[in-house]
Structures are given as structure tokens and as C-alpha cells.
Amino acid sequence: MTATGTQIDVAELQRLARDHLWLHFTRMGAYAGGDVPIIVRGDGCYLEDANGKRYLDALAGLFAVQIGYGFGEEIGEAAAAQMRELPFYTNWSYAHPRAIELAAEVASLAPGDLNRVFFVSGGSEGVETAWKLARQYHSARGERRWKAISRRLAYHGTTLGALSINGVTPLRTPFEPLVPDVVHVRSTNRYHRPPDETEEEFTALLVTELEEAIVQAGPDTVAMVMMEPVQNSGGCFTAPAGYFQGVRALCDEYGILLCADEVITAFGRIGAWFASDRYDIRPDIVTCAKGLSSAYAAIGAVIARDALMEPFLEGKRTFMHGITFGGHPVQAAIALKNIEIMRRERVVENVQANEQVLRDTLSQLLDLPIVGDLRGAGYFWALELVKDKETRETFDNEESESLLRGFISPTMFERGLICRADDRGDPVLQISLPLIAGPKEFDELVGILGDVLAEAGRRIRR
Numbered sequence: 111m112t113a114t115g116t117q118i119d120v121a122e123l124q125r126l127a128r129d130h131l132w133l134h135f136t137r138m139g140a141y142a143g144g145d146v147p148i149i150v151r152g153d154g155c156y157l158e159d160a161n162g163k164r165y166l167d168a169l170a171g172l173f174a175v176q177i178g179y180g181f182g183e184e185i186g187e188a189a190a191a192q193m194r195e196l197p198f199y200t201n202w203s204y205a206h207p208r209a210i211e212l213a214a215e216v217a218s219l220a221p222g223d224l225n226r227v228f229f230v231s232g233g234s235e236g237v238e239t240a241w242k243l244a245r246q247y248h249s250a251r252g253e254r255r256w257k258a259i260s261r262r263l264a265y266h267g268t269t270l271g272a273l274s275i276n277g278v279t280p281l282r283t284p285f286e287p288l289v290p291d292v293v294h295v296r297s298t299n300r301y302h303r304p305p306d307e308t309e310e311e312f313t314a315l316l317v318t319e320l321e322e323a324i325v326q327a328g329p330d331t332v333a334m335v336m337m338e339p340v341q342n343s344g345g346c347f348t349a350p351a352g353y354f355q356g357v358r359a360l361c362d363e364y365g366i367l368l369c370a371d372e373v374i375t376a377f378g379r380i381g382a383w384f385a386s387d388r389y390d391i392r393p394d395i396v397t398c399a400k401g402l403s404s405a406y407a408a409i410g411a412v413i414a415r416d417a418l419m420e421p422f423l424e425g426k427r428t429f430m431h432g433i434t435f436g437g438h439p440v441q442a443a444i445a446l447k448n449i450e451i452m453r454r455e456r457v458v459e460n461v462q463a464n465e466q467v468l469r470d471t472l473s474q475l476l477d478l479p480i481v482g483d484l485r486g487a488g489y490f491w492a493l494e495l496v497k498d499k500e501t502r503e504t505f506d507n508e509e510s511e512s513l514l515r516g517f518i519s520p521t522m523f524e525r526g527l528i529c530r531a532d533d534r535g536d537p538v539l540q541i542s543l544p545l546i547a548g549p550k551e552f553d554e555l556v557g558i559l560g561d562v563l564a565e566a567g568r569r570i571r572r
Contacts, residue, residue, distance in 0.1 A: 115245055116202045118150065118160055118269065119128055120148070120160045120161065123148055123160060124145055124146060124148070124232065127141075127146040127148065128141060128146065131146070133146075135527075136145060136463075138348070139438050144339050147523070148160040148222060151179075152167070152178075152179025153178075153179050153247070154178045154179060154181075154544070154546065155178050155179075155182050155543060155544045155546065155547050155551050156179070157179065158393050158526065159397060163526065164526060165523070165526050165527065165528050166526060166527050166528065166551060166554055166555060166558070167179075167309050167528045167543075167544065168527060168528060168529040168541050168542065168543050168555050169528050169529050169530050169540065169541075169542050170410075170489075170542045170543060170544045171405050172405075173342070173374045173379065173400055173490065173542040174256065174400035174401060174404065174405035174429060175404050175405050175544050176377055176378050176379070176404040176448075176451055176452060176457060176544065176546075176547060177403045177404045177448060177451050177452060177455065177457060177544070177545065178404075178544040178545075178546045178547075179544075180488050181404075181448075181451055182406070182407075184447065184451070185406050185444055185447050185448065185451075187517065188443050188444060188446070188447040189407075189440050189443060189444055191443070192440045192442075192443035193440060194209060195439075195520060196439050196475065197439070197440065197526040198439060198440070199423065199439060201229060201432075201436055201437040202432050204320075204360070206437075206439050206442075207439075208442035208443045208446065209229060209437035209439065209442050210438045211442070211446060212225035212227075212229075212437075212442040212445050212446050213229075213437075215446060215449055216398075216402070216411055216413060217413070219383040219384065219449075220383075220384060220396060220413045221384045221386040221387045221392070221393070222386075222392055222393075222397065222415075223415050224393070224395075224414060224415055224419065225415065225416050226413065226414045226415070226416060226419045227411050227413050227416075228243075228412045228413075228414070228429075228436070229409065229410070229411050229433070229436040229437030229438075229441075229442070230399070230409075230410045230411065230412065230436045231408050231409065231410060231435050231436060231438075231441075232399050232408055232409075232410045232432055232524050233267055233272075233373035233374075233397065233399040233400065233410055234266075234267030234268050234269045234272045235267075235269065235410060235433055235436075236267075236373060236397035236398065236399055236411065236412050237266045237267045237269075237271070237272035237275060237336070237371060237373070237397055237553040238267070238269050238271040238272050239259070239397075239412045239431060239433075240334065240336065240369045240371075240395050240412050241258055241271050241272075241275065241333070241334060241336075242271070242430075242431050243370070243395065243414065243418065243429065243431070243452060244258075244333040244334035244367045244395070245333050246429060246430065246431075246487065247333075247367070247411065247418050248333050248367075250381055250421035250422070250427060251421060251453045253330065253365075254330075254331070255330065255331055255333040255366075256290075256291065256331065256333055257290075257291045257292065257293065257327050257328075257331050257332045257333060258275055258291075258292045258293075258332070258333060258334045258335070258336060259273075259292070259294075259295060259320070259323055259324065259327070259332060259335045259336070259366075260275045260276075260277055260292060260293075260294055260295075260336045261294060261295055261297045261298075261337060261341060262277040262295065262296060262297050262532065263277045263278060263297050263343050263344040263535045264276065264277040264278070264294075264297065264337070264338060264340070264342075264343055264344075264371075265277075265278055265281070265342055265343035265534070265566075266290065266336065266338075266343050266371055267373075268281075269422045270285065270288060270289055271289050273285060273288060274288035274289040274290075274292050274334060274493050275292055276299075277294045277343075278343055278534050280534065281534075285550065289297055289545065291327070291331075291540055293323045293326075293327050293332075295316075295319050295320050295323050296315075296316060297318055297341055297344060297347050298312075298316060298341065298347045298348065298349045298350060299311065299355060299535075300347075300350065300485075301483045301485070301494060301502065302502060302536075303548075306358045308500045309350045309351055310350075310351070310352070312350045313350045313351060313352045313356060315354055316350070316355065316356075317352075317353065317356035317360065320356075320357060320360060320523050321360050324360060324364055324366070329364040329365070329366070330365075332366050333366065333367060334366065334368075334369050334395075335357060335360075335361055335366055335367070335368050335369065336369040336370075336371055337354075337357065337368075337369075337370065337371065338371045338372070338374065338375065339354075339370055339371070339372060339379060339385035339386060339388070339391060340374075340375055340376045340385060340390050340486065340487055340490055342374055342540075343532070343534050343535065344534065344535035344536070345485065345492030345493075345494055345532070345536070345538030345540060346485050346486035346487075346490055346492035346538075346539070347485065348485060348486065348487055349389065354389050354390065354391045354392075355390065357391075358391065358392050361394075367394040367395060367418070368391070368392070368393045368394050368395070369393055369394065369396070369397065370384075370386045370391050370393035370395070370396050370397075371397050372384055372386065372396050372398045372488070373397055373398060373399045373400055373410065374400060374401075374542075375490065376396070376398035376400075376401055376402070377398065377400075377401030377402055377404075377449075377452070378401060378452065378457055378458040378461055378488075378489075378545050379401060379461075379488055379489060379490050379542070379545070380461075380487050380488035380489075380490060381458065381461040381465050381487065381488040381489075382458065382488075384396065384398075385487075385488075388487075394414065394415050394417075394418060395412060395413065395414050395415075395418065396412070396413045396414075397410070397412055397413075398410060398411050398413065399411070400436060402445050402448070402449075403441065403444050403445040403448050403453075404448045404451075406444050406448060407438075407440065407441040407444040407445065407489060408435075408441065409427055409437075409438070409441040409442065409444070409445050429469055429560075438557045446545070452545075454547065457545045457546060458545070460545060460546060460548070461489050464489075464547075464548055464549070464552075465487070465489070467549055467552065468489065468491070468543075469491070469550050471486070471552040471553065471555075471556050472484055472491055472493070472541065472547070472552075472556060474560070475493060475556060475559060475560060476562060478560070478563050478564055478567055479499055479567050479571075480495050480499075480563055480566055480567035480570065481493050481494075481495060481496070481499075481512040481563060482494045482495065482496035482499055482502055483496075486541075489543050489544075489545055489546070489547070490541075490542050491540075491541045491542075492538045492539065492540050492541065493538060493541070493563075494536055494537070494538050494552070494557075495513070495536075495537045495538065495539065495563075495566075496536075497509070497570065504536045505536075505537055507533075509570070510533040510537045511533075513537065513566060513569075513570065514532075514533055514537055515531070516533040516564055517565075517566055518531050518539070518563070518567060519531045521562050521565070521566075522558065522559070522562055525558045525561070525562060526558065527555065527557075527558040527559065527562075529541050529542075530542075531558075539559070539563075541555070542546060543555070
């Protein structure tokens with residue numbers, strides 16, 4: 111039964127899904143003899159499938175549903191009002207009130223002096239836009255700079271430009287050759303570093319390696335350095351003290367633009383409207399998407415300093431880039447309502463108040479032999495799974511496949527829990543609750559995870 115009282119024909123939905131729907135990043139063959147998970151409704155931090163089973167969504171719909179699933183009616187009213195007033199118009203040479211209002215609202219929340227907002231439809235488009243902006247900005251100033259630097263294992267999107275900035279090799283290789291030229295440097299993963307290495311030594315190593323990469327690439331050819339404040343792929347890598355200040359200093363020294371990819375971390379995920387503020391990154395450009403609308407609409411943005419727009423305010427010069435649906439009036443109205451709800455419900459403050467409680471609750475899982483590390487910030491955490499806790503030995507590809515896809519992922523789902531098992535680096539579980547969650551949801555999450563991981567540990571010791 112749907113929310114409107116209409117009966118769902120589950121068997122027919124399954125047939126249509128298998129015959130017509132192509133799921134993203136999914137082994138479709140897995141459903142040849144089994145059911146496709148069909149989610150039909152949500153409320154708060156919970157989802158329900160077509161069979162009436164309830165799940166705690168500890169992934170927030172891919173790190174995105176900040177306000178949870180209970181505000182559909184209020185946001186729907188905002189969308190309907192906008193539909194009645196103006197269902198669509200483009201931002202190509204025209205403006206409309208909702209895009210103007212949302213740009214001003216985003217600029218008021220953005221870190222530092224970031225003040226110019228270019229709307230897109232999602233994160234990959236945002237990353238693509240940022241690289242094109244960096245290239246054309248330098249060109250407008252008479253410089254030939256086109257290269258980008260990002261980190262190994264970092265995920266930045268799926269369009270060819272964004273994919274080129276990705277540091278996730280298995281995602282890149284099917285589509286090579288990619289867009290030239292991107293240099294990848296070491297990520298900020300502390301877990302497999304020498305135990306006697308100090309934080310200051312690790313920072314120095316990372317910053318030195320970045321400078322060497324800039325020099326090797328040719329400093330006058332590098333347009334942009336792009337980094338996430340907390341790196342998603344690989345499992346919530348936070349940076350050591352002084353790291354982003356060192357990155358900022360190098361970008362200043364060599365005239366390179368610094369872009370903070372906040373597609374995941376913006377709008378409260380790390381306990382601040384923008385993680386760049388929390389970590390004092392001082393970027394020239396920020397990309398954002400998911401939390402801008404709490405995923406109630408497909409919208410993202412690139413936010414830039416006034417200085418980056420100045421060359422495009424002169425004469426006939428134009429930023430040669432645009433998205434048909436960028437700044438769509440209904441998307442913008444939804445994003446404005448989302449921000450209003452986040453303020454009213456004190457969603458960012460809820461993350462700040464509960465961050466340590468969530469960390470402490472998750473820390474209980476470190477008692478399990480299979481759990482080697484817990485890392486992250488705000489409501490964005492990862493557990494790294496290990497074969498041997500003493501040596502920090504990880505699993506090989508075959509073991510990881512069997513452990514994550516063969517047991518942990520399906521067992522979590524059977525127990526009513528959605529979070530992400532990921533082996534793009536060393537195997538991790540990623541946890542990203544809606545930002546309205548509290549201790550009750552934390553306890554439920556750890557209760558289920560504890561049972562599943564304890565059983566996984568017993569299996570690998572057999």
C-alpha cells in the first residue's frame with residue numbers, strides 16, 4: 111500500500127525493474143534470480159520496502175538526506191507553489207527569483223569571501239564546472255594552465271572530467287584515455303603509517319609531496335588543486351593538523367586555485383554549514399550538491415570568490431559553460447525550503463551536540479577483532495576492517511569480495527540496516543546517518559553492526 115492508499119503490485123514492479131531499470135554502480139546480474147530491493151516510503155531516519163520491511167538508513171541516501179525523510183509534504187508544498195508560479199526557466203542569460211534568493215542564501219553560508227554561485231544539477235557537474243572555471247579563469251588572465259592535482263583514492267564524480275580527477279583506479283580504467291592532465295598525491299590516511307610518526311611529521315610529508323608534484327608538473331601549468339575536507343573513498347580520511355594550511359600556502363605561492371570538494375561535507379555533514387570553515391581551508395572554489403536540498407531535488411552549486419568572476423565582468427568575455435537545469439526554479443525553491451528547515455530544526459547544531467556521542471557509541475565496535483580503525487567527523491564515519499588487528503593486515507581482493515559482498519552487505523540489509531561496505535581501498539564500512547539522528551538511532555546502528563561484524567569475524571577465523 112502506498113501513502114495515498116494505492117495497492118502496490120510488488121510482483122509486477124519486480125518484473126518491470128528486471129526488464130527495464132538499469133541501476134547505478136550495480137551488478138545487474140545479481141538480480142537475475144533474485145528480487146531488486148524496492149524502497150517505497152521513508153520517514154525520519156527510516157525507509158520501508160515494497161514488502162513492508164523497515165530499515166534504518168545509516169547512509170542518508172548516499173550522504174545526502176540531511177533532514178531525513180519526514181519533510182516531503184512541506185517541501186512538496188514549496189515545490190507546488192513554485193510550479194504554479196513558474197515551473198521552469200533557464201539561467202542562460204536570464205534570472206528568476208528563486209535562483210537569485212538561493213544564490214544569496216548560499217553565499218551567506220559559504221566560507222570566507224566565496225560570494226558567486228553557479229548552479230548545476232549535481233556533484234559530478236559541479237566538479238566538471240570547477241575545473242572548467244579554473245582553466246578559463248587562468249586563460250582570461252593570459253596564463254596557459256590546465257592541469258589539476260587531487261589525491262589518490264579520492265572520488266570526485268563520474269563525468270569524464272570529474273572521473274579524470276578521481277583517484278579511484280578501477281573507476282577510471284574502463285574509460286581511458288581520460289581528460290589530461292591530472293596528478294594524484296598521497297591521501298591523509300594515518301592508519302597504515304608508522305606508529306611512531308608524529309602528526310607534524312605526517313603533515314610535512316604530505317605537504318612536501320604535494321609541492322614536489324606541483325614542481326614536477328610545472329607550476330605554471332597547474333590550474334587547480336581539488337581536495338575533500340574529509341575524503342570519502344577509502345573511508346573518511348581526516349587531515350592532520352596544519353595540512354590544509356600547508357596546501358593553501360603552496361597554492362598561494364604558485365598561483366594555483368584551491369577547490370574544496372564539499373559535495374558530501376557541506377550543509378552540516380561535518381557539524382558546520384561548510385567543512386572548509388571547520389578546518390580553515392580558505393578555498394577559492396567550493397563544489398556542493400547533496401545536502402543543498404537534502405536530496406529532495408537534483409541541485410548542486412559551484413561557489414567562487416569574487417576575484418574569479420572579475421575577468422568575466424569585462425567586455426564581451428563569457429564563461430563558456432552552462433547546464434540546462436542549473437538553478438531550475440523548482441529545484442531552487444526546494445533547496446531554499448531545505449535550508450529553512452535546517453535552520454528551524456537546528457540540524458547543524460544537532461550534529462555538533464551529538465558528534466562525540468556518535469563517536470563514543472561507534473567506538474564500542476573497536477572491541478571486535480575485525481574492526482581496526484574508526485575515523486571521521488560529524489555524522490560521517492568509517493570503520494576499517496582488518497584480518498589481523500595486531501599487524502593491521504588487510505584482506506586480499508578475493509577475501510574482501512567474499513566478506514563485504516558475500517556476507518556483510520546482505521546480512522546488514524536482512525537485519526534492517528543500510529550502510530555502505532566499500533573496498534575501493536582497504537575494506538571499510540561507511541556510516542552517514544541523517545543529521546536529525548540521535549542516541550536512539552546510534553544504539554540501534556551499533557547493535558546491528560556489532561552482531562553482523564562479530565559473526566563476520568568468526569567466519570574469517572574458521
